[in-house]
Amino acid sequence: xxxxxxxxxxxxxxxxxxxxxxxxxxxxxxxxxxxxxxxxxxxxxxxxxxxxxxxxxxxxxxxxxxxxx
Numbered sequence: 837x838x839x840x841x842x843x844x845x846x847x848x849x850x851x852x853x854x855x856x857x858x859x860x861x862x863x864x865x866x867x868x869x870x871x872x873x874x875x876x877x878x879x880x881x882x883x884x885x886x887x888x889x890x891x892x893x894x895x896x897x898x899x900x901x902x903x904x905x
Contacts, residue, residue, distance in 0.1 A: 841847075851862055 851859060854862065
């Protein structure tokens, strides 16, 4: 189980005081943030996995001059 953020209860109280249509907007925004973080993690992981594959392509004498850019 995740540790609760120190301000979580305060945030929940604020959200619960909103009208339903505003709660739906907050929910959409939270989902957007969650998905954005997930996509960022996936892109970072894919980049790390591809480094070894591209090492031979990137590390060659013909392209050595680009290493200093």
